[in-house]
Amino acid sequence: MSSYVVTGVSKGLGFEFLRQLSKDPSNTVIGLVRDPASAKEKVSAELPDRSNIHILAGDLTNYDSLKTAAAETSAITGGSLDYLIANAAFMSTVDGFSAIGEIEPEVATDTLRKYMDTNVIGNLQLYNVFLPLILKGKVKKVVALTSGHADLDFINQFDIQVGSLYAASKGAMNIINAKYNTQYKKQGVLFLSISPGVVDTGNFDPSALTQKQLEALQVMMAGFQSYAPHFKGGLSPDVAAQNVLRVVENASIEKGDGGAFLSHFGNKQWL
Ligand SMILES: NC(=O)c1ccc[n+]([C@@H]2O[C@H](COP(=O)([O-])OP(=O)(O)OC[C@H]3O[C@@H](n4cnc5c(N)ncnc54)[C@H](OP(=O)(O)O)[C@@H]3O)[C@@H](O)[C@H]2O)c1
Structure with missing residues (x-):
């Protein structure tokens, strides 16, 4: 019997979180x-x-839409919130299939601004407006969906060239989560950054890619294979959401998870 706010439930993982969490009628x-x-x-x-x-x-x-959503949430739940799941994200094909030096500087600047506006500043504002409700909740868990693309060792050791600007936004949000943890763990709020792994949410269309983008993708896949020889492709949203929710349930401040950047396995194994 818990209350949840999940952002970006129109499709993909967000809709799957909505589906799985609402199966229990007491939620x-x-x-x-x-x-x-x-x-x-x-x-x-x-x-x-x-x-x-x-x-x-x-x-x-x-920001105003988020403030209004927090006020409406408060009216629904009676002033508290147990879980906030910051799932929504801006994603772009600009850097998704190109190495950083291949992106025109103006395009890179514009795309990075969009990533930061949504995936970092947007989530920061989301946290600001929902934190008063979380502090009154029983469970007090705040989760941001992140990506293994933001792991520096993974990038450098396995030549993960694509997704640079996206990864920068996810890395920035990982830091924001850790900083929130340092302030709010005393009040019992657990902040987590969780990567769901590769999830097949139907956004990927190889026929829309140029030859150069396909080559960059092959470099990434070679890195993935060398990192995780067992990796065969994306998980279904159903399995991915279950994995993430399992990590959320198992994690606690007491176990030392405050501010952690974890995979869907609950560790640093990204694939
Ligand atoms: N899929 C993967 O392989 C993968 C891997 C690692 C991490 N992740 C992370 O997991 C999360 C979910 O990914 P997904 O694959 O399910 O993504 P998705 O299918 O592209 O869905 C993204 C969601 O975010 C929403 N959104 C985008 N911009 C928004 C904004 N300004 N305000 C509010 N909502 C906004 C979209 O809403 P609209 O319908 O309005 O556009 C949509 O509901 C993301 O944080 C992503 O970075 C995914």
């Missing part, structure tokens, strides 16, 4: 989206009769 699950009308339609079609799901407007690049 209250609040999903933030940019387009509430279409998300409500999807929930009605795919998860009918789940009266414990609430869809609210919440755009990470619009």
